Amino acid sequence: MSENSKRSVVVERTSSGRFVAVNARGESISFGTSPDSDQATGFTPVELLLAAIGGCTAVDVDAATGRHADPTAFSVTVSGDKISDELGNHMTNLQVAFTVAFPDVEGAERARAILPRAVKASHDRLCTVSRTVELGTPVTATVANS
Structure with missing residues (x-):
């Protein structure tokens, strides 16, 4: 393992x-108590986990598609169910949904065409965060129709 x-x-x-x-x-980055608390402000640790998954994969997909065209819309929604069972508290049913639109400019068709492959590549091998989580909790990545 290198120092880097x-x-x-x-x-x-x-x-x-x-x-x-x-x-x-x-x-x-500041964070704290759960949204059920009277002191709820900012992000909770679980929301930071969801943001890390979404942010990691967004960076990968933007790098791949942005070479061809700048999107007019680019959002990633990450959701899941927080449960408590015999294994303790954990997240299940993690979902990563992309909504991306490109203008009618040169390169946009190419960007649209590679979007599903970029999402798959991020999910399958590039996104360190979701790859790490998925070793214990499956993460499903989809592309929403825009």
């Missing part, structure tokens, strides 16, 4: 139920 493969963040408590994660570059 190391990734880390530091999570610090800022107040009751509130935390900040700081990466090696000094960037930070």
